[in-house]
């Protein structure tokens with residue numbers, strides 16, 4: 001069993017500090033800055049063994065160098081971003097089975113937000129670290145890949161078990177919930193989630209992690225292959241990736 005410390009960083013990023021007490025291994029996923037991570041490591045008296053990146057954006061990697069300097073941690077990052085992330089010790093690619101904090105983890109290549117983006121799935125822990133590919137009630141902006149690639153990446157995540165707890169890279173949930181509710185106002189499950197989200201954010205609590213099974217029923221970006229849903233929101237598109245593109249563009253301009 002792994003302990004996960006959620007660290008808020010920069011304006012709305014989340015850094016995840018993973019601790020395997022049994023094996024005495026500590027890892028950090030996407031340290032956008034070093035200081036808040038260092039502070040907790042000092043408080044707990046832990047050494048940082050591994051730094052893991054989902055993609056090259058600075059708000060996910062900005063703390064790599066300083067943490068590596070202090071702790072001599074091993075840096076694990078996607079091979080597809082080797083030109084964009086420095087000093088990587090272990091490159092990973094799609095379907096690799098690796099160890100993060102001593103826990104078996106599958107690498108899932110999810111191009112779209114960036115070309116080389118990967119997610120990390122821990123089957124025994126039912127946990128997914130989705131970076132900027134899947135957000136609670138949303139998905140990442142498509143900066144480097146195509147809309148088709150982003151949809152295909154989200155489809156891969158959709159195949160993971162319903163009991164998966166998802167840890168994403170940003171606290172964008174309130175804004176995503178407003179958009180989802182605007183699009184799909186009669187979805188009862190979404191209404192309940194929206195109200196829970198409002199309460200959590202009013203108390204400045206993270207809305208992370210979120211349940212993937214529920215997400216498959218309320219996140220519009222995961223439902224573009226459901227004809228009943230796309231018809232109900234008035235989409236007259238000819239393909240699933242067209243529907244995805246339409247919803248992504250609507251959200252970009254919401």
Ligand SMILES: [Fe+2]
Pocket residue numbers: 055057113132
């Ligand atoms: Fe990003």
